[in-house]
Amino acid sequence: MNRISVVLIVRNEEVLLTRCLDSVREADEFVVVDTGSTDTTMDVLRAWAEARGLTDRVRIGFFAWCDDFSAARNYAKSLATGDWILTIDADEYLVGPFDDVRQAAVQAFMAANVRMPSESEPPTVHYFPKLFRNSEQIWWNGAIHNHLSVNGEDTASVPTIVYGFSPAHAIDPGRTLRILEREVATRPDAVREMFYLGREYYYRRQYERSVIVLGRYVQQSEQRYEKADAFYIMARGFHALSQWSDARDACVQALIINPHFKEACWFMAVLAGMKHDDPRFVANGKQWMRMAETADNRNVMFVRPVEL
DSSP states (O other), X not given: OOOEEEEEEESSOTTTHHHHHHHTTTSSEEEEEESOOOSSHHHHHHHHHHHTTOXXXXXXXXXXXXXXXXXXHHHHHHHOOSSEEEEOXXXXXXXXXXXXXXXXXXXXXXXXXXXXXXXXXXXXXXXXXXXXXXXXXXXXXXXXXXXXSSOOBOOSSOOEEEEOOOGGGGGXXXXXXXXXXXXXXXXXXXXXXXXXXXXXXXXTTOHXXXXXXXXXXXXXOOOHHHHHHHHHHHHHXXXXXXXXXXXXXXXXXXXXXXXXXXXXXXXXXXXXTOOTTSHHHHHHHHHHHHHHHHOOOTTOSOBOOOOO
8 A cells, every 4th residue: 555645844833733744644654844934833743643652753954945945845755654644734635535635546647636626715726746755756846826747637546735825924924025036136047937927916016017927828828728718817917907909818728728718708798798888798698697507617727706
């Protein structure tokens, strides 16, 4: 049977760590690397392990934080001794039996996709390869919004990990933006980071910056369904800037890439029907609504609640 190591990097996670670890307590090993906690995170870890009789399965490491998540994750990975690694963050928790993880490890060759809904209602859902073989051929890339060196595989058994928001994020609220801006400014190959930087600007309501960065991204990226999401966020940004024509053009581009993108169909219905005093525009909007009703979000990267 495959031994599975659960691997975490943590910093100031005293509030959420126990919930996370309890959800995966049937793992064969727990690797927890602290990146500079100033609270009782490590005391909580030791108390958890002792209370559950798991002290012999816990491996502790320390990593000097350098604004690089992949560096920290790769160090944590190097401490794992299991055949497979399940990466989880302290503000996440597994739902369902741990056997789902074991079965996915049996069914996958190198890495298995995990279903990841948000805690919010209704949830945003995406799939991400958080379960992977403990191999030198697999490592983490990217200082922020990091990703594996291999693609995830869909398996018959799909573990579900719910993600939330850690109170620790409030300690350094500018961290994500700071790292993304640095990566895009200093790395010519930081194309994927451009997508997340444009999205971050959108979240912060810096719409002009968002559409400019995402416009550069879509010209360089070869990731089709990520590009669809970028065009959709651009449409939202142009809409916020009252640039209706540009908003429609961007939304259409998202749907050219993926006509199954339900959220983009709904937003196109809004954009197409904006001139409510003109029957032609109202009819166009209704047609897009009909398309949205049959769209099934196939190959959509981030399935979010529809926001009209």
